[in-house]
Amino acid sequence: MNKIDLRSDTVTHPTEEMLKAAISAPLGDDVYGDDPTVNKLEALAAQMLGKKAALFVPSGTFGNQLSLLTHTLRGDEVILGKHCHIVAHEAGASAVIAGVQLAYFDDSGDYPDADEIERMIRGEDLHYPRTGLICVENAQSNGKVVSLDKLQAVKQMAERRNIPVHMDGARIFNAAVSLKTDVKAIAACADSIMFCLSKGLCAPVGSMLVGSEAFINRARKNRKIMGGGMRQAGIIAAPGIVALEKMTKRLEEDHQKAKYMAQKLDEIKGVHVLKDQLDINMVYCKIETHDPMKLVSHLQHNNILVNPEDEGLWRFVTHYWVGQKEIDLFIGKVREYVEMN
Numbered sequence: 001m002n003k004i005d006l007r008s009d010t011v012t013h014p015t016e017e018m019l020k021a022a023i024s025a026p027l028g029d030d031v032y033g034d035d036p037t038v039n040k041l042e043a044l045a046a047q048m049l050g051k052k053a054a055l056f057v058p059s060g061t062f063g064n065q066l067s068l069l070t071h072t073l074r075g076d077e078v079i080l081g082k083h084c085h086i087v088a089h090e091a092g093a094s095a096v097i098a099g100v101q102l103a104y105f106d107d108s109g110d111y112p113d114a115d116e117i118e119r120m121i122r123g124e125d126l127h128y129p130r131t132g133l134i135c136v137e138n139a140q141s142n143g144k145v146v147s148l149d150k151l152q153a154v155k156q157m158a159e160r161r162n163i164p165v166h167m168d169g170a171r172i173f174n175a176a177v178s179l180k181t182d183v184k185a186i187a188a189c190a191d192s193i194m195f196c197l198s199k200g201l202c203a204p205v206g207s208m209l210v211g212s213e214a215f216i217n218r219a220r221k222n223r224k225i226m227g228g229g230m231r232q233a234g235i236i237a238a239p240g241i242v243a244l245e246k247m248t249k250r251l252e253e254d255h256q257k258a259k260y261m262a263q264k265l266d267e268i269k270g271v272h273v274l275k276d277q278l279d280i281n282m283v284y285c286k287i288e289t290h291d292p293m294k295l296v297s298h299l300q301h302n303n304i305l306v307n308p309e310d311e312g313l314w315r316f317v318t319h320y321w322v323g324q325k326e327i328d329l330f331i332g333k334v335r336e337y338v339e340m341n
């Protein structure tokens with residue numbers, strides 16, 4: 001990667017080892033269940049998360065929406081955070097695919113307690129939809145990680161109320177690193193988990209949906225309905241195996257780089273880092289500037305890619321392909337801009 005790309009960890013290219021694994025992967029027709037590489041990836045994902053089964057899907061959005069479709073009935077209500085990816089960044093797919101209605105809790109500050117979520121569960125009344133699912137997200141897209149205590153309390157409450165829990169764990173391995181726990185402990189707080197191979201783990205394509213055998217069997221059929229039955233998919237599953245075996249072990253480095261970047265940014269007059277949103281590989285900050293797009297162009301001009309601010313907040317993401325040298329270069333350019341403007 002020649003440019004310094006801080007827009008997201010979704011921009012990561014595959015490693016050399018992943019490319020080699022892709023071209024030498026044994027292949028078969030995965031819709032027949034014959035692709036040994038996909039089978040290996042699915043078994044590995046299930047084992048690492050401590051669940052019985054897993055399914056390879058094309059993207060995180062696909063995995064989340066497949067989970068909604070598989071858990072719920074049309075017309076159900078799904079309870080989830082207002083800013084979570086399923087609500088904010090999946091183009092209204094839950095209305096189109098699962099045909100469900102969404103009820104939001106406020107996840108902008110401290111993650112809500114289980115009793116706050118429980119109060120949103122619908123009672124028996126002719127006028128009410130059925131509460132079909134509760135969704136949680138960990139790590140959250142705002143750079144925070146939800147504690148195990150909170151997640152366990154939500155799961156216990158949901159079990160008592162007989163409602164399944166789905167976790168958008170796109171960055172569940174980052175969450176595990178941040179909580180200094182085995183990823184299984186986080187996965188135990190949900191019936192199904194979607195996680196991405198294609199973000200900080202650097203695989204070029206794909207996500208996993210993980211859960212019980214019965215759930216994954218139903219999801220496999222629904223994946224076919226959604227057009228996600230892929231044939232010789234081992235070629236893209238092979239980098240996913242490298243992602244799980246190798247790249248999950250190095251995420252702490254990305255978190256340390258984010259903390260370093262945050263500290264350096266915060267030293268610049270006119271830049272204010274949100275230190276309570278610094279649990280993973282993301283840095284959120286405010287930058288005093290009259291023309292945010294001018295900063296984007298200034299950086300772009302210097303081969304650095306960032307997204308424009310969103311509701312007054314900038315987000316910069318560290319990953320495998322940005323080292324300290326690149327971060328120092330970026331800091332220098334932000335300082336240069338802020339001092340000039």
Ligand SMILES: Cc1ncc(COP(=O)(O)O)c(C=O)c1O
Binds near residue numbers: 139140
């Ligand atoms: C928290 C979260 N969930 C789901 C997704 C969706 O993943 P994909 O882009 O593979 O559809 C993303 C993507 O950035 C994400 O950040």
